[in-house]
Amino acid sequence: MPRQLSFLPDDYDEFLRLLKERIRTAQLRAVLSVNRELILLYWHIGREILHRQRQEGWGAKVIERLAKDLKRDFPQMKGFSRSNLTYMRAFAEAYPDEQFVQQVVGQIPWGHNVRLLDMVKDPEARLWYACKAIEYGWSRNVLIHQIESNLHQRQGSAITNFAQTLPPSQSDLAQSLIKDPYMMDFITLSEGALERELEQALVSHIREFLLELGVGFSFMGNQFPIVVDGKEYKIDLLFYHVKLRCYIVIELKMGDFEPAYSGQMNFYVSAVDDLLRHPDDQPTIGLILCRSKSKTTVEYALRNVSTPIGVSTHRVPDQFKSTLPSIEELEQELESAATALEAEIDVDPS
Structure with a gap:
């Protein structure tokens, strides 16, 4: 050459x-x-x-x-x-x-x-x-x-x-x-601080929304600390569902869904199962809420289940339908809340 x-x-x-x-x-x-x-x-x-x-x-x-x-x-x-x-x-x-x-x-x-x-x-x-x-x-x-x-x-x-x-x-x-x-x-730069403010407000809104449903959600805490191998991690929202008799871990992410989020959620679900779950409890459920400019994505995840449950066109499993909000309900609630909050604090949703 x-x-x-x-x-x-x-x-x-x-x-x-x-x-x-x-x-x-x-x-x-x-x-x-x-x-x-x-x-x-x-x-x-x-x-x-x-x-x-x-x-x-x-x-x-x-x-x-x-x-x-x-x-x-x-x-x-x-x-x-x-x-x-x-x-x-x-x-x-x-x-x-x-x-x-x-x-x-x-x-x-x-x-x-x-x-x-x-x-x-x-x-x-x-x-x-x-x-x-x-x-x-x-x-x-x-x-x-x-x-x-x-x-x-x-x-x-x-x-x-x-x-x-x-x-x-x-x-x-x-x-x-x-x-x-x-x-x-x-470090909190102004742009990052505003995005974090919006994320925290949406987490609070989802907490209130789930509690108002009155279908068995019991609030355990936000930024809930769990310690694994001496290192502390914080879960956005942790609930216990009294009808399903299981913990529900909720993480809210600003931006498009990333494969790493599933790994993080599986870690949280496994940790809650190992550290908090009673022998009589059902396996912990994970819920990932991702909000980007183009679309809000909701994923339900169960420990040891390789195929995501409830992503995009997937549906909540039949045994959960009467006790958990549908993906459509969550997407609509998150979108409407985000629109209102963005208008309130004047944040560009992109």
């Missing part, structure tokens, strides 16, 4: 390489800035809790109440559990200097800081591991391994120029920062 003549200049590849590196560096700096703000927020919360415990005698019950109130007002943020508030207090106690938090531990994810608090009690050693994590871009698992292998004692306690060092953009630490769930929940 004859070689094609290139219209590109000879130094184009080098120019592209430098440009991509600059983009990655700018992305990492932006992520580090957001992470630092999140860590500072946690530090300020922890400092206020610590101050009130010392000055006003706050006890554990106040922390529990604070966690409930914050989770109620900021339901999309994962960081306001009682245990995490306790970590914030310990974090503020361990690092009383705000400037130090900004310059050092604010450069690593919250999960790294929690592990350091748990595993390293000596302040000097804790600082050393934090600096090394920044310098070499350690992931959380690598950090844990280095602590467990006593790397600090084996290498000495010399501090490097960590404050002037960015972790490499492709390092494990950079990837951890980009994917950190605490940080991504902390």
Whole structure:
């Protein structure tokens, strides 16, 4: 095959390489800035809790109440559990200097800081591991391994120029920062916030709609937490159906139906079956509501059933018809509610 003549200049590849590196560096700096703000927020919360415990005698019950109130007002943020508030207090106690938090531990994810608090009690050693994590871009698992292998004692306690060092953009630490769930929940751009507001309003509307049907739905909670292998997940809506004698998991998605939603729903259904279902209960039912600009799609799903039940032209199984709303009813209700809500908050449905 004859070689094609290139219209590109000879130094184009080098120019592209430098440009991509600059983009990655700018992305990492932006992520580090957001992470630092999140860590500072946690530090300020922890400092206020610590101050009130010392000055006003706050006890554990106040922390529990604070966690409930914050989770109620900021339901999309994962960081306001009682245990995490306790970590914030310990974090503020361990690092009383705000400037130090900004310059050092604010450069690593919250999960790294929690592990350091748990595993390293000596302040000097804790600082050393934090600096090394920044310098070499350690992931959380690598950090844990280095602590467990006593790397600090084996290498000495010399501090490097960590404050002037960015972790490499492709390092494990950079990837951890980009994917950190605490940080991504902390970011709320205006467009995303409006879409989330609409989604929350539709979830509330579907809850009221199902309860008003009066056919056996008993509301268990929204953003209902389930813990699997130590990690917390939140179900949009959880009901118990007293006539069917089973749990019903409901997830609402903004946008077109994606195959991954079925996998997520199967995980939730399996978790509810394993964690909440009584031996006398029937298998848990999953209901996925997807709303896009073109069409609202409803899917009923049962655990261990490979063919989706109730997608598009499918119908609710005969044994459920008298107790569950039809797909047509749900689609119509969701569409009418969305239209009204969009008009109210002036959101483009696309």
